[in-house]
Amino acid sequence: MAIVATTSRFSKIAWPTLAWVVALIFFFPIFYMVLTSFKTDADAVKPEFLFSFTPTLENYANMTENYDYWRFATNSVITSVLATLFALAVGVPCAYAMAFNPSRATKDVLMWMLSTKMLPAAAVLYPMTFLTKNVFGVFDTHFLVILVLCLINLPIVIWMLFTYFKDIPKDIIEAGKMDGLTTWGEVKEILIPLAWGGIVSTALLTFIFCWNEAYWTVRLTTIDAATLSKLIEGNRAPEGLFFGRLSAVSTAAVGPIIVLGWFCQKQLVSGLTFGAVK
Amino acid sequence: MANRTIPRLLQTPAVLLLLVWMLVPLGMTLFYSFIRYVLNSTVRPEWTTPSWSNWRGFGNYEFVLNSKDFLFAIKNSLFIVGSILSLTVVLGVLIAVLINRSFPGRGIVRVLLISPFFVMPAVNAVLWINMLLDPVLGLQGIAVGAINDMAAGMQDAPLVGWFFNLWPVLEPISFRATQTSAIAVIMMVTWQWTPFAVLIFMTSLQSEDQQQKEAAVLDGASRWSQFRFLTLPHLGRPMAIVVMIQAIFHLSLYAEIEIVSRGNGNKNLPYLIGEFTNNNIGAASATGIFAVILANIVAIFLLRAVGKTLME
Amino acid sequence: MGSIVLDKVQKKFGDVEVIPPLDLEINDGEFVVFVGPSGCGKSTLLRMIAGLEDLTAGKVNIDDNDVTEVSPAKRGLSMVFQSYALYPHMTVRKNIAFPMRMAKVPQDVQDAKIEAAAKSLNLADYLDRKPGQLSGGQRQRVAIGRAIVREPSAFLFDEPLSNLDAALRVGMRLEIMELHTKLKTTMIYVTHDQVEAMTMADKIVVLQAGVIEQVGSPLELYHTPRNKFVAGFIGSPKMNLIEGEEASKHDATTIGIRPEHVSVSTTEGMWKGTVGVAEHLGSDTFIHVHNTGLDTGEGDLFTVRISGDIAVSHGDTVYLTPQMDQLHKFDAQGLRIA
Ligand SMILES: Nc1ncnc2c1ncn2[C@@H]1O[C@H](COP(=O)(O)OP(=O)(O)OP(=O)(O)O)[C@@H](O)[C@H]1O
Ligand SMILES: [Mg+2]
Numbered sequence: 001m002a003i004v005a006t007t008s009r010f011s012k013i014a015w016p017t018l019a020w021v022v023a024l025i026f027f028f029p030i031f032y033m034v035l036t037s038f039k040t041d042a043d044a045v046k047p048e049f050l051f052s053f054t055p056t057l058e059n060y061a062n063m064t065e066n067y068d069y070w071r072f073a074t075n076s077v078i079t080s081v082l083a084t085l086f087a088l089a090v091g092v093p094c095a096y097a098m099a100f101n102p103s104r105a106t107k108d109v110l111m112w113m114l115s116t117k118m119l120p121a122a123a124v125l126y127p128m129t130f131l132t133k134n135v136f137g138v139f140d141t142h143f144l145v146i147l148v149l150c151l152i153n154l155p156i157v158i159w160m161l162f163t164y165f166k167d168i169p170k171d172i173i174e175a176g177k178m179d180g181l182t183t184w185g186e187v188k189e190i191l192i193p194l195a196w197g198g199i200v201s202t203a204l205l206t207f208i209f210c211w212n213e214a215y216w217t218v219r220l221t222t223i224d225a226a227t228l229s230k231l232i233e234g235n236r237a238p239e240g241l242f243f244g245r246l247s248a249v250s251t252a253a254v255g256p257i258i259v260l261g262w263f264c265q266k267q268l269v270s271g272l273t274f275g276a277v278k
Numbered sequence: 279m280a281n282r283t284i285p286r287l288l289q290t291p292a293v294l295l296l297l298v299w300m301l302v303p304l305g306m307t308l309f310y311s312f313i314r315y316v317l318n319s320t321v322r323p324e325w326t327t328p329s330w331s332n333w334r335g336f337g338n339y340e341f342v343l344n345s346k347d348f349l350f351a352i353k354n355s356l357f358i359v360g361s362i363l364s365l366t367v368v369l370g371v372l373i374a375v376l377i378n379r380s381f382p383g384r385g386i387v388r389v390l391l392i393s394p395f396f397v398m399p400a401v402n403a404v405l406w407i408n409m410l411l412d413p414v415l416g417l418q419g420i421a422v423g424a425i426n427d428m429a430a431g432m433q434d435a436p437l438v439g440w441f442f443n444l445w446p447v448l449e450p451i452s453f454r455a456t457q458t459s460a461i462a463v464i465m466m467v468t469w470q471w472t473p474f475a476v477l478i479f480m481t482s483l484q485s486e487d488q489q490q491k492e493a494a495v496l497d498g499a500s501r502w503s504q505f506r507f508l509t510l511p512h513l514g515r516p517m518a519i520v521v522m523i524q525a526i527f528h529l530s531l532y533a534e535i536e537i538v539s540r541g542n543g544n545k546n547l548p549y550l551i552g553e554f555t556n557n558n559i560g561a562a563s564a565t566g567i568f569a570v571i572l573a574n575i576v577a578i579f580l581l582r583a584v585g586k587t588l589m590e
Numbered sequence: 591m592g593s594i595v596l597d598k599v600q601k602k603f604g605d606v607e608v609i610p611p612l613d614l615e616i617n618d619g620e621f622v623v624f625v626g627p628s629g630c631g632k633s634t635l636l637r638m639i640a641g642l643e644d645l646t647a648g649k650v651n652i653d654d655n656d657v658t659e660v661s662p663a664k665r666g667l668s669m670v671f672q673s674y675a676l677y678p679h680m681t682v683r684k685n686i687a688f689p690m691r692m693a694k695v696p697q698d699v700q701d702a703k704i705e706a707a708a709k710s711l712n713l714a715d716y717l718d719r720k721p722g723q724l725s726g727g728q729r730q731r732v733a734i735g736r737a738i739v740r741e742p743s744a745f746l747f748d749e750p751l752s753n754l755d756a757a758l759r760v761g762m763r764l765e766i767m768e769l770h771t772k773l774k775t776t777m778i779y780v781t782h783d784q785v786e787a788m789t790m791a792d793k794i795v796v797l798q799a800g801v802i803e804q805v806g807s808p809l810e811l812y813h814t815p816r817n818k819f820v821a822g823f824i825g826s827p828k829m830n831l832i833e834g835e836e837a838s839k840h841d842a843t844t845i846g847i848r849p850e851h852v853s854v855s856t857t858e859g860m861w862k863g864t865v866g867v868a869e870h871l872g873s874d875t876f877i878h879v880h881n882t883g884l885d886t887g888e889g890d891l892f893t894v895r896i897s898g899d900i901a902v903s904h905g906d907t908v909y910l911t912p913q914m915d916q917l918h919k920f921d922a923q924g925l926r927i928a
Contacts, residue, residue, distance in 0.1 A: 016381035022373055027390040029469065030397065032417065033405050045415040047423060094292035097285035104604070109293065111581050116300045118577040120530040122548035123566030124303035126310065126555050131303070151299045158292060171675035174642050179736075180663030180692035183284060193679045212398040214533035215548075229533065232400035236407075236537040243409060250401045261396035262389050268474075269481045272523060276584045277478050277516050 030258070037247035044243035059248030066245050069252060072231040076253075079142055079217075079227060080210035083149035084203050090150070091157035092199070096191060098158075099165035100173055110162065114274060117155040121215045132220060140221045148220065149210040157206055160271045164198030165191065201267035204260055211257050228253040304570070311338050311563035318557055328559075338564035347550055348565065355546040355572075358460055358467075359528045363521050365468045370475025370520065371513060375505065377476075378483045395473040403537035406466040413450035422450040456543040463534045463544075471528075475520050482516040483509070515583070522580035529573055547572070591653045592743035592776035593618045594639060599648035601634055601800075608634050609800035611648060616744075616778065616793075618653075621770050623787045624780045625823070626797035632780045635797070636746050639778065640669050652743065663692070668737035672749040674729045676721040676736075682708075683717040686735045693740075700739075707735040711765075727758045734769070744776035751786065763790065784826045788812070796820050818924035821846045827876060827893045829918070834885035842919035842927055849876070849895035851916035856902070859909025863892060865902050875900050879908060 036044050038055040063069035098106050128148075133139040168191065176190050192199065214229040221230055232253060235246060261268070269277055314325045314332040325332055342348045377387055397405075410417045425448055432442040453462035486509065494504050532548045539545065545553070547569045554562035594616040601609040609631050616622050624632045637643040639650060641662035649658045657665050668689075676685050683704055690700045708714045711731040721729055730750060737745055747766070751759045767790055770777055781787055787794050788808045796803040796811065796819075803823075804816040815821035821829050829846045837845045853859070854877065863882035868875060877894045884890050894910060902908060919927040 015376060015379065016383075019373075019377045019381065019387055020383065022376065023387040023390040026469070026473065027393055029405055029410060030393055033401075033409060036409060047420045050420060090292045090295065093288035097288035101282070101285035103282070103285070107585065109289070111585055113292075113296055114581060114584065115574075115577055116296050118526050118573055118580070119300065119304065120548065120566070120569040120573050122530060122532065122551040123563075123569050124307050125551055125566070126559050126562055127303035127306035129555070130306075151295060154292060154296060169673055169675065171671045171673045172677060174637075174662075175669070175671060175675035175677075175736075177642060177662045178640060178667070178669045179689035179740075185692075190677065208396060212396070214399045215530070218400075218533065218536075219552075229398055229400045232398070232404055233533060233537060236400075236404055236540070243415065246404065247409065250405060254397045254401050257398070258393050258396045261392065265388070265392050265477060266481075268392075268395075269478055272474065273478060273516075273519050274584045276519050276586075277482055 030254075033247050034251050034255075035247075036243055037251045039244045039247075041242050041244040044247070059245045060252070062245065063249055063252060066242075067231060067235070067249050069231070069249055072226055072228050073252070075142070075145075075225055076211055076227040076229075079145040079149055079225065080207050082142075083146045083153065083210045084206045086146060086150045087154050087157045087206055088199070088203060091154060091161055091202075092187075095158050095161035095165055096187060099162055099168075100170065110159065113155040113158055117152070121152075125219060128216075128220065140224045140226075142225045144220055145217060145225045145227065148216045149213060152213070152216070153206050153209050156209070156271060156274075157202055159274045160202045160205070160267070161195070161198065163270055164195045164202070168194050198267075201264045202271070204264045205267055205271045208257055208261060208264075307563045307566050309563075310559050311567050312336075313560060314338075315559040315563075316557050317559065334560065338560040339567075342561050342564045342568070345561075347545065347553075348568075351545045351547050351550040352568075354460060354544065355529060358464055358531065358546060359525055361464045362467050362471065362528055363524055365464070366472045366475045366524065367517055367520060369468070369472045370479050371510075371517070373472070373476045374479035374483055375509065378480055391476055392473045394470050395477075397470060399470075399533040400537065402466050402470055403463075403534045406469070407453060407462055407538050411453045411462055411465075413452045419450050422448045454538070454542055456539075459539045459542055459544045462538050463531070466534060466538075467528065467531065471524055474524075478516050478520055479513055482513055486512050519580070519583055522576055522583065525576045526573055526580065529569070529576070591618055593653055594744060594776065594778075595651040595654075596635075596639070597649040597651065599635075599638055599650060600646045601631070601638060601643065602646045607800070609638075612800070612802060614795065614802065614805070616776060618776055619774045621767075621777045621779065621790060621792045623791035623794050624778065624797060625782060625784075625787045625794060626803075627823070628782060630797045631800040632782075632797055633748050634800075636669075636748055636778060636780050640667055640746050641665050642669075666740075666743045667746055668740050668742035668744075669746040669748070670730075670733045670737050670750045672752055674721070674733040674753075676729060676732055678721050681718050681720055682713060682724070682732050682735075685721065685732055686739055689736060689740045703739045704735075707738050711735050711738075726754050727762060730754065730762055731765075734766070738769075738773075742775065744778060747777065747779040749780055749782070752781075752783070759786075766790070784824070788824075794824075796823060798823075814926065815846075815918065816926055818844055818846070818920045821918055821920070821926075827895060830886055830892050831920075832884050832886050836884055837919075840917065840919055843922045844920040844924070846918035846920065847912045847916065849893045850897075851913045852892075852894045853911050853913070854894055854896055854900060854902070855909045855911065856906065857909065859911040861892070861910045863890075863908060863910065865904055865906045865908055866891070867904065868902050870899060872899065874898070875902075877902060877908070879910065882910070 035051075037059055038057070039049060039053050040056055040058065043049040043053050098110065129139070132144055138144040172190060172194070173186055176186050181189060212229070214233065217227045217229045218233050221227070232250060235242075310328060312334060313328060313330070314322075314334045314337070315328045316325050319325050373391070377384060377391070394402075408416060413419050413422075429442045429445045429447075433439050435442070451458060453459055490508060491504060494508060499507070530548050531546060535544065535546055535549045536552075539549070547565065551562050551565050551569065554565060596612060596614040598611040598613060599609065600607070600611045612635075624635060626632050634643060638645055641657070641660065645658055649656055651657065652665060652667075677688065680688065686704050686707055687700050690703065704717070708717055711734060713728065713731055713735060716724060716728060721732065724732065733750070750766075751762050754762060763786060766777075779786070779790060791808055793805060794808055794811055795805050798819055804811060804820045811820060811824045815824060818831060822831060825848055827849045829848045830852075831844050831846045833844050837843060861882050861884060863879035866878040866880045868877045875896045875898070877896065877900075879892045879894060880890065882890045882892045884892060886892055892910065921927050
């Protein structure tokens, strides 16, 4: 290949090295956070212990005592998982119908759904607070957080599923019809097996978005349904006293999600660009 | 046709949910934006309940437009969003081109690069403003301190001592002041969203026509001309999409501002709405409507771009 | 059994009428081919028979039963798709078994039928592979296998061979014809390939813009095309259609002469022209002749097909003489003049 032939030895070493350097710079803040999480609060602010220190697990051991971590983590898990499942339960049938029985309105409906995602949340802050607190009395409940997380992610869920379903050849569904499948059979025998990868990555991505959500989870909760976002936000200014423990709780809050994220990088692109970049 | 009913039925729950979600709160905001509505008022207690009799017309909008905070918040929003956009796009293209080749450990490089995107905004802000940027205890403070110490230590050294004597003592920057905290927000969000741009540009680069590139090589195009005349135009569309999606996300940036800037005067539109909401709901609602309009201006362009690819 | 009668079937997509009301009878055991230009509604018509497309009006009868409102699976038809439409997540065996599983056929009967189908379609070695691991021809066989095991009253094929390369296409064409001889089941076959239509069909249905232009055996269509459209559509290379002065000599608006019914001479003949391109295929030679002075609708280009080889090349002057008994005449409406 001509392109390979023109590559000099210098560029063979220099560019990859640069790429590595850039990647390490970008990862450094995370690395530094993880590193600090193994220092005592006292060590964490001492320059002499920057990279050489006696590692300790006490920050992790004391997470419950210091921050009541598990309560917030449990809330995050419950709300994110249920919101994801609920969004899928509503989104799969909708995307299925849109992909395989499109009407002339389908495109407009999809665009409209997307536009709801683009409304700035802050614009409806007071009505939401008022409605949930004074009218429905669901302020600071798991139900509310789940519902809101589901609603704000529903457009993305439907869009992602729609793009996956649309890639399934219509012929296969029709072959199924000829072979005697019912609507439910189509979903069970063809749609779900074929789009399984897409459904799973949609679920993963939705879960990540729910977990990281930091507007409604902060503004519509106080204690009972507060998630990790709220916990971290509440400890925004530790005045340097608690860098060790704060790093530990932060690491615990983002670690699992980063790892999950590694597994759905590819889907992230189509999910976040609504299928416009493939 | 009978077989239209099942598809309709399947779409109904989603459509209904989103319809209610969109119309009810937004309708209330619209209503409140035209009436006098405050949470506490000893002088005018009738204003504390929303009612048509408190109609104020465009009064709230006028009030908001004339308030210093609003202009500042708009300017600041645009400053923050604009800076983030330019930084992420430029960095994104450069990094995407840089890693769009095969080299040892490319998979790991990708994984390292994408990681910041998955950090929750609250952690991102807390991490940067404390552990990294704190002028005394953060990495910035430590680095500045180390440089100063080194300079001080060298002042007595023979031969080079005079040189370090001339060295000024460095002052670490506090990122909690009004203007610098906007810079801190730009830094942390750029760190978080550059990976997103990289990922999208890389995906798009992989669909670049290799034969076209080979043809260009045969035509004697230099690396730079290839980049300038083939790669950049190819990235035009993804760039537009990255810009629009980020614009929409960052116009409603909240956690970072809240954590970095609480009480120091730095604000953007969502933050300002939060402040108004403490008492003046009318003003908060009018500001909200402005935010909706601003977001819609971007959204129209984005929807158009997305819509083109939708049905193929 | 498998006689199919279409009674004034009509199809509209929104306001666009793709198929105006149309009647067609297909007898049991017939091999019927639908041909027509792209977008003329062949697939739509086939899918209406299959039940995959609702009728806007009219009735579909299979074996004298009105099946218009019957679901696709209950019509007792099998369909083979252009894209094969195999279930990619199932093995070949499971693919073939699928319609039987849906119909709750007992397992031992299923196994026996799969065995038989695999044997007759040369798939025995591939039964445990997934479709992704098969070649195009093998996939097509699996699709046919899946159609056979249902023992349908009619097979529907929608351009089943168009994704295969030329050599495979010939082979599969023969296999499908053998299958028809063996099973004697009604087959409806959509194609836009001339050769497939001419060689396979008992009966060809020529469609244009959703309208049936002619129904007949391949040779009927070849020898007595009902109108100009069919005349131009059936046969390859296309029939030469001549208008103007030359046509009026025969009391017609248009006269048609097939390329193979013209003799070529370098010395004398009825019409004179110069050779543009001569395609020497060995067995045949196609000569595209210019400057004939004839109004052929493509300037004055005239195509001739000569059996065997003839030593002419670009720029040569040639003389053309049509065989008068093979002349087709059409009136102002484009209809054949007897
Ligand atoms: N779902 C649909 N909605 C609207 N128009 C349609 C639809 N399906 C087909 N058509 C239109 O109906 C006409 C007939 O289509 P059909 O697929 O039957 O053509 P065809 O003869 O099979 O063509 P080809 O040889 O290209 O396969 C075309 O003009 C097509 O655009
Ligand atoms: Mg077709």
